[in-house]
Amino acid sequence: MKRIGLALGAFCLILAACAGNDSGTTEESTNSTATTSTAETPKSEGEILIAKSDCIGCHHKVNKVIGPSYEAIAAKYENTPENVTMLAKHIINGSKGVWGTIPMTPHANTSPEEAQKMVSYIMTLKK
Ligand code: HEC
Numbered sequence: 001m002k003r004i005g006l007a008l009g010a011f012c013l014i015l016a017a018c019a020g021n022d023s024g025t026t027e028e029s030t031n032s033t034a035t036t037s038t039a040e041t042p043k044s045e046g047e048i049l050i051a052k053s054d055c056i057g058c059h060h061k062v063n064k065v066i067g068p069s070y071e072a073i074a075a076k077y078e079n080t081p082e083n084v085t086m087l088a089k090h091i092i093n094g095s096k097g098v099w100g101t102i103p104m105t106p107h108a109n110t111s112p113e114e115a116q117k118m119v120s121y122i123m124t125l126k127k
Contacts, residue, residue: 046121049114053107061125068099074126084123088115 043051050056058066068076077083092115096103107115 044117044121044124046117046119050118050121053110053118055118058104066102067104070122071125071127073122074124077123079123079126084116084119087119087122088112091115091118 050059059068059070061070063069064072073087077087089112090098090104091107092110092112094104094106110118
């Protein structure tokens with residue numbers, strides 16, 4: 001009988017030690033998540049403009065939605081001033097026939113400066 005009591009006692013001690021260790025690891029992992037989120041790069045002006053516009057309804061950074069992904073656009077065109085101007089015009093005036101049969105609606109309220117900032121951001125996604 002005495003032996004069982006001792007064994008139980010030891011078991012409880014081990015359990016307590018384990019529980020203590022567990023909470024230690026949780027704290028560590030919480031800390032590392034906090035560091036990652038603060039280390040995120042700040043968003044560029046073009047990325048913010050895109051986020052505020054309706055682009056998100058048809059475009060995704062890496063996946064084709066209704067329109068091509070931004071990464072696909074960045075891969076297709078050289079990052080030259082001519083291409084940036086041309087693509088900015090396509091955003092403002094609309095575009096069709098380049099990627100398929102679905103047209104992109106015009107964005108008459110987007111200024112050429114804003115559209116160029118959006119294209120400049122898209123070009124940063126080139127791999
Ligand atoms: C109604 C859906 C829709 C919306 C909203 C939309 N797009 Fe598009 N976008 C498309 C489609 C479809 C294409 C492919 C058009 C084509 O084949 O010519 C496209 C093509 C593009 C291209 C490539 C043009 C080219 O000549 O290769 C760029 C750059 C682009 N979109 C940026 C944007 C930005 C920035 C916005 C937000 C201001 C936006 N799009 C909003 C559907 C959309």
